[in-house]
Amino acid sequence: MGQTYTTTALILKRRDHNEHDRLFCLYTKDFGKIDVLAKGTKKISSKLNSYLEPFYLIKVMIAKGKVFDKLANCNLIEGYQNLRHDLLGFALINYLAEITDGLIIGQTQNNNKFDLLLKTLDILEQEIGKKEKEKLLLLANLYSLKLLSLLGYQPEIKRCLICHKGILLTKNIFDFSHGGVICEDCKKVCLIEDYVLVSDQVIKLLQLSQEKDLDFFINLGIDQDTIKQFNQVVYKLLLVNLEKPIKSFDFIKKL
Numbered sequence: 001m002g003q004t005y006t007t008t009a010l011i012l013k014r015r016d017h018n019e020h021d022r023l024f025c026l027y028t029k030d031f032g033k034i035d036v037l038a039k040g041t042k043k044i045s046s047k048l049n050s051y052l053e054p055f056y057l058i059k060v061m062i063a064k065g066k067v068f069d070k071l072a073n074c075n076l077i078e079g080y081q082n083l084r085h086d087l088l089g090f091a092l093i094n095y096l097a098e099i100t101d102g103l104i105i106g107q108t109q110n111n112n113k114f115d116l117l118l119k120t121l122d123i124l125e126q127e128i129g130k131k132e133k134e135k136l137l138l139l140a141n142l143y144s145l146k147l148l149s150l151l152g153y154q155p156e157i158k159r160c161l162i163c164h165k166g167i168l169l170t171k172n173i174f175d176f177s178h179g180g181v182i183c184e185d186c187k188k189v190c191l192i193e194d195y196v197l198v199s200d201q202v203i204k205l206l207q208l209s210q211e212k213d214l215d216f217f218i219n220l221g222i223d224q225d226t227i228k229q230f231n232q233v234v235y236k237l238l239l240v241n242l243e244k245p246i247k248s249f250d251f252i253k254k255l
């Protein structure tokens, strides 16, 4: 047997490969995103199958291969059963997977991003069924914003992107083509109309998202309009960064 390595991983997606095998896209704690081949997992009798559902958190042993690394063994750490058995919960899992898969390109060695995702999943696993949809989506979107920041795509929220003055006045806009807030005075020189008006509360929430941990937001009292507008801003920001539609978001909206 060749060289092997172990790591902790979340299963992002899977696809069929050959007659009996599947390829799994894993987001790993130590190596970022990798594809591994799981031999025989299209067969119902495969022992590995019970551990290989999308978004299971697993401990894996992987054998180095010439074309694909191969899954040698795995153990389930967490199945997020509360989320999995709730329609909205399952949609949120898929939303997180789609964003993570879309924003993280290839291998990276920054554990912060992986830990942030686990933290988000733990919170949603606890809160599903206790909070309403837009609030749960807000928690998922706080993850998206924090991930964007860790990847170096942090939106400018504290200062106007054009005049660089601190954001004070009302009637600011969030400009998606520039990736941040523009003050009322500078709004007039914005030629591309790819922006939305953002309330002071949304700006405050965007600022807090850069300063506070996710726990801070779980029971924070925020009015419905602010939550909805915040979710819209983050969704559009994600679209700009992903450069493709987010299928799972459309599904969540319909629930």
Ligand SMILES: [Zn+2]
Binding pocket: 160, 161, 162, 163, 164, 165, 182, 183, 184, 185, 186, 187
């Ligand atoms: Zn300005």
